[in-house]
Amino acid sequence: MTAAPIRDVVVAGGGLLGWSAAAALRRKLPALRVTVLSLAPPPDALVERIASTLPSIVEFHGDIGLDNREVLLRAGCGLRLGTEFDGWNGDRAAYVHAYDRYGQPFGTASFHIHWVREAKLGSTPPFDSYSPAAAMARAGRFVLPEADPASPLAHFGFGLALDPVAYPQMLRAYALHLGAVERPGGLAGVQLRGADGFIEALTLDDGSLLAADLFVDCTGPRALLRGTLDQAFEDWSQWIPCDRLLFADAPASADPSPLDRCIAHDAGWRWVAEGRVRTSHGLAYASADLDDDQAADLLRRAAGIAPDAPVGIRQGRRPEPWLRNCVAIGDAATMVEPLEWTNLHLAHNAIDRLVAMMPDRDCAAVELWDYNRQCAAETDRVRDFLALHYAASSRDAPLWRRLRETAPPTSLAHTLRLFAERGRMPFYEEETFTRDSWLAVLLGQGVIPRRTDPLIDVVPRLESERAMAALREGIDRLVPKLPTQAEFLNILQRQAVR
Amino acid sequence: MTAQRVVIVGGGTAGWMTAAALAKLLPGRCTVHLVESEAIGIVGVGEATLPHIRAFNERLGIAEADFMAATRATFKLGIEFRDWGRQGDSYIHPFGTFGPGGAAIDFHQFWLRLRQSGAAVPDLDRFSMACTMARMNRFALPTADPHQLTGSFGYAYQFDATLFGPYLRTIAERMGAKRTEGRIVAVNRDGESGDILSIQLESGEVIEGDLFVDCSGFISLLLGKTLEEPFEDWSKWLPADRAVAMPCRTEGAVTPFTSAIAMPAGWRWRIPLQHRTGNGYVYSSAFTSDDEAADALARVVEGEPIASPRVLRFVAGRRARSWVHNCVGIGLASGFLEPLESTSIYLIQAAITALLELFPDKEISAVDRDEFNRLIDLEYDRIRDFLILHYHATERADTPFWDYVRTMPIPNSLAEKLELFRRRGRVVKYREGVFLDASWIAVYLGQRVIPEGHDMRADAPPAESLIAGMRKLGADIEGIAAVMEDHAAYLKRYCPMKEAA
Numbered sequence: 001m002t003a004a005p006i007r008d009v010v011v012a013g014g015g016l017l018g019w020s021a022a023a024a025l026r027r028k029l030p031a032l033r034v035t036v037l038s039l040a041p042p043p044d045a046l047v048e049r050i051a052s053t054l055p056s057i058v059e060f061h062g063d064i065g066l067d068n069r070e071v072l073l074r075a076g077c078g079l080r081l082g083t084e085f086d087g088w089n090g091d092r093a094a095y096v097h098a099y100d101r102y103g104q105p106f107g108t109a110s111f112h113i114h115w116v117r118e119a120k121l122g123s124t125p126p127f128d129s130y131s132p133a134a135a136m137a138r139a140g141r142f143v144l145p146e147a148d149p150a151s152p153l154a155h156f157g158f159g160l161a162l163d164p165v166a167y168p169q170m171l172r173a174y175a176l177h178l179g180a181v182e183r184p185g186g187l188a189g190v191q192l193r194g195a196d197g198f199i200e201a202l203t204l205d206d207g208s209l210l211a212a213d214l215f216v217d218c219t220g221p222r223a224l225l226r227g228t229l230d231q232a233f234e235d236w237s238q239w240i241p242c243d244r245l246l247f248a249d250a251p252a253s254a255d256p257s258p259l260d261r262c263i264a265h266d267a268g269w270r271w272v273a274e275g276r277v278r279t280s281h282g283l284a285y286a287s288a289d290l291d292d293d294q295a296a297d298l299l300r301r302a303a304g305i306a307p308d309a310p311v312g313i314r315q316g317r318r319p320e321p322w323l324r325n326c327v328a329i330g331d332a333a334t335m336v337e338p339l340e341w342t343n344l345h346l347a348h349n350a351i352d353r354l355v356a357m358m359p360d361r362d363c364a365a366v367e368l369w370d371y372n373r374q375c376a377a378e379t380d381r382v383r384d385f386l387a388l389h390y391a392a393s394s395r396d397a398p399l400w401r402r403l404r405e406t407a408p409p410t411s412l413a414h415t416l417r418l419f420a421e422r423g424r425m426p427f428y429e430e431e432t433f434t435r436d437s438w439l440a441v442l443l444g445q446g447v448i449p450r451r452t453d454p455l456i457d458v459v460p461r462l463e464s465e466r467a468m469a470a471l472r473e474g475i476d477r478l479v480p481k482l483p484t485q486a487e488f489l490n491i492l493q494r495q496a497v498r
Numbered sequence: 499m500t501a502q503r504v505v506i507v508g509g510g511t512a513g514w515m516t517a518a519a520l521a522k523l524l525p526g527r528c529t530v531h532l533v534e535s536e537a538i539g540i541v542g543v544g545e546a547t548l549p550h551i552r553a554f555n556e557r558l559g560i561a562e563a564d565f566m567a568a569t570r571a572t573f574k575l576g577i578e579f580r581d582w583g584r585q586g587d588s589y590i591h592p593f594g595t596f597g598p599g600g601a602a603i604d605f606h607q608f609w610l611r612l613r614q615s616g617a618a619v620p621d622l623d624r625f626s627m628a629c630t631m632a633r634m635n636r637f638a639l640p641t642a643d644p645h646q647l648t649g650s651f652g653y654a655y656q657f658d659a660t661l662f663g664p665y666l667r668t669i670a671e672r673m674g675a676k677r678t679e680g681r682i683v684a685v686n687r688d689g690e691s692g693d694i695l696s697i698q699l700e701s702g703e704v705i706e707g708d709l710f711v712d713c714s715g716f717i718s719l720l721l722g723k724t725l726e727e728p729f730e731d732w733s734k735w736l737p738a739d740r741a742v743a744m745p746c747r748t749e750g751a752v753t754p755f756t757s758a759i760a761m762p763a764g765w766r767w768r769i770p771l772q773h774r775t776g777n778g779y780v781y782s783s784a785f786t787s788d789d790e791a792a793d794a795l796a797r798v799v800e801g802e803p804i805a806s807p808r809v810l811r812f813v814a815g816r817r818a819r820s821w822v823h824n825c826v827g828i829g830l831a832s833g834f835l836e837p838l839e840s841t842s843i844y845l846i847q848a849a850i851t852a853l854l855e856l857f858p859d860k861e862i863s864a865v866d867r868d869e870f871n872r873l874i875d876l877e878y879d880r881i882r883d884f885l886i887l888h889y890h891a892t893e894r895a896d897t898p899f900w901d902y903v904r905t906m907p908i909p910n911s912l913a914e915k916l917e918l919f920r921r922r923g924r925v926v927k928y929r930e931g932v933f934l935d936a937s938w939i940a941v942y943l944g945q946r947v948i949p950e951g952h953d954m955r956a957d958a959p960p961a962e963s964l965i966a967g968m969r970k971l972g973a974d975i976e977g978i979a980a981v982m983e984d985h986a987a988y989l990k991r992y993c994p995m996k997e998a999a
């Protein structure tokens with residue numbers, strides 16, 4: 001027997017996340033009536049505050065019918081190709097994690113095996129010099145990926161640097177255009193149904209009730225709806241340590257760099273991310289190792305401006321983001337430091353999953369189980385990827401030593417063990433970051449496999465060296481001819497006018 | 499670095515596949531020495547394969563037509579299941595997708611939506627290129643683009659496993675693998691580490707090695723007998739423990755698919771090769787006797803039997819670990835799952851691939867061993883659930899055997915999958931694993947696990963355009979298949995076996 005289908009959905013949260021969820025639901029499941037309770041997002045909702053995003057945002061836009069060119073031209077978005085990590089790996093040079101292929105497989109082994117063999121036996125330029133996007137990012141250049149798979153510029157993805165004002169406005173307008181209904185007001189309470197503990201309705205501050213079959217909680221870390229059902233939380237602070245964040249916005253540069261920078265400091269790290277409307281500076285730190293005044297001072301000296309008031313975060317996730325008829329998305333489900341910019345990415349994937357897995361009104365346990373299982377698998381691997389930056393660091397300070405001495409989560413320990421032994425990357429389901437991303441960070445941080453994979457034996461070293469040199473030369477020839485970000489956006493603008 | 503001495507015990511399909519792969523892909527790193535005894539003989543039941551075998555052959559540089567001619571092979575587009583959900587039912591588990599591949603929403607969701615709204619929609623089979631070709635006895639190689647119908651299917655082979663081993667032996671020996679004939683009478687181990695040092699043959703010859711690969715079959719000479727690795731018994735879920743095999747002359751069509759036909763206490767296979775048809779009845783000895791089974795098989799096979807019935811005994815399950823000390827079990831020595839979905843050779847291939855990718859140093863690292871065992875467990879566990887599904891998803895209660903499997907408790911991992919599918923046709927997603935979404939969908943629907951609802955996204959397009967689209971899709975598929983060559987004619991042109999002298 002099938003229960004009645006869901007018809008009414010309330011999305012609580014009036015930031016970019018709430019409107020993104022509403023737009024996706026209306027676009028994909030037009031039979032749903034979607035009401036957005038447009039609560040102002042709290043200052044500690046990282047999904048709303050972090051401007052840098054991963055390439056998945058471009059797919060998300062395409063999927064909900066938003067034209068990415070429009071997003072670039074109308075919503076003030078900038079382009080980003082990757083992140084440079086400086087000071088994470090002791091005396092080694094800064095490395096770039098770009099969303100690209102690093103090298104090309106040839107002979108019988110993947111590219112990184114060739115690189116590892118060269119790195120162990122002689123010397124070879126750093127791993128990131130084999131990624132066209134990393135080279136583009138360093139040179140401040142940008143083009144869209146090419147369609148021809150034979151082109152070296154065919155395999156990279158790019159993220160966006162969001163405008164904190166224009167972007168949410170655009171999504172709001174789009175969701176309303178798709179038929180979502182806005183309900184302004186404040187939240188006064190959550191009414192549960194006696195029989196099964198489902199949420200029956202929200203009480204608003206004017207005393208009115210907002211009922212629905214399903215409630216989507218996009219209210220930020222306090223999870224104003226989902227938090228009334230239970231408070232279970234899995235804490236990750238032993239592996240990813242920053243529990244405080246500072247933000248400082250500086251004026252934009254004339255030709256913003258598509259390369260963000262994350263610079264390690266003794267109590268965490270700080271970032272510089274250049275967008276088109278501002279340059280975002282921030283500092284992530286562990287309060288046990290740095291107090292707020294020292295932190296503010298550190299960021300002020302680096303950014304040249306005074307930061308806003310600090311924001312506290314608690315890293316970890318809800319074991320069950322979806323319980324009964326309430327699903328938590330974004331900071332309400334998972335909170336991680338913004339390292340590698342995964343906050344909005346995880347929220348987008350949760351929205352996709354919600355759309356794809358929409359159950360009946362009874363929210364059957366088995367369907368929620370599958371949703372929660374997928375979210376958990378994905379989030380845990382993101383946690384692993386962030387924890388890797390600390391676990392594989394050789395930086396010398398109490399915090400960093402402490403993290404190095406902490407046993408990593410089982411799945412990360414497995415990855416590290418296998419990679420450090422023989423350069424193999426184990427496969428996990430629901431992986432956010434590609435093999436190349438993992439390799440960029442592992443090798444960038446100096447985790448060099450102890451053994452060289454025997455599958456490479458049949459390729460003579462000279463052959464490897466030649467192929468690798470050809471790759472580097474190709475990149476070196478190509479990159480200087482490409483436009484800068486400002487030049488690229490001008491070209492885009494001119495095409496649009498025509 | 500000195501080459502490691504790999505000693506392979508047993509020369510059936512597993513042994514020679516392993517020998518050929520190691521000799522070809524890790525020359526210099528290892529020497530390969532295979533020991534087999536012609537007196538022991540091979541099981542060689544696994545005559546039908548999965549599409550993965552093509553990647554294995556390609557890696558070894560095997561030319562398809564040559565290999566098919568030598569092993570008297572036919573093409574295989576899927577497996578037909580007859581009488582499983584109910585007597586009289588028939589469905590095909592195809593190698594390929596329903597509808598064109600790469601869609602964001604699985605095709606069967608739209609199909610379910612129309613069915614549930616009461617629209618007259620043809621069976622799902624009709625929207626699979628592979629199923630349609632199979633039913634029409636046609637074959638052509640798929641094109642490269644999976645988004646096109648002509649690229650929406652895959653294929654495997656049905657071949658004579660007793661010829662595959664010798665074929666690979668030629669390759670392995672050409673690559674430098676050494677072969678010794680003889681029975682093993684003793685296995686010598688290091689008193690301290692427990693590692694295997696050498697094997698001793700009846701002739702008195704002692705063969706030393708650094709790494710031993712146990713391909714000795716059910717007897718599991720090294721892994722089971724010598725190292726005493728425990729066996730995990732899965733027979734409470736997969737109760738079949740015997741098979742009687744009886745090859746026949748082909749009388750019916752040389753079908754581009756394998757058939758698995760339900761029987762009173764199990765099921766029987768029909769595998770058409772170029773020169774004969776393989777038949778066998780897999781049954782549970784708790785529900786029928788060997789004689790009864792042989793009689794039951796003899797009554798239903800087509801054509802004249804070529805050999806007298808031969809009985810095999812086995813237990814479903816696997817060794818707790820496949821790699822212990824310096825010994826890797828590959829094939830039946832490491833575990834057994836009945837050939838219902840043609841996974842025997844696939845499991846051999848998976849183990850070889852894992853061994854190549856995790857090939858150890860002389861001093862074996864636990865990292866390699868643990869990862870190998872993790873990968874093999876994953877393969878076995880997922881196949882296990884898929885096989886149990888075939889038995890459990892039935893309405894049959896006409897024999898004690900079918901009544902047992904219909905009502906037996908099943909692993910939680912499968913119960914969850916089944917319940918999820920029953921709700922709205924959703925398949926638990928794996929990106930890796932041998933059987934992906936389309937396989938699960940084919941078996942669920944083919945065995946009457948009918949979802950109550952469907953994916954809400956499938957409600958978006960208007961019904962009329964969906965119905966028109968499906969009509970066109972069905973016609974396109976049939977049109978493409980209709981101009982393809984007949985399977986037997988294709989074989990005759992492409993890879994005719996050499997007539998027996």
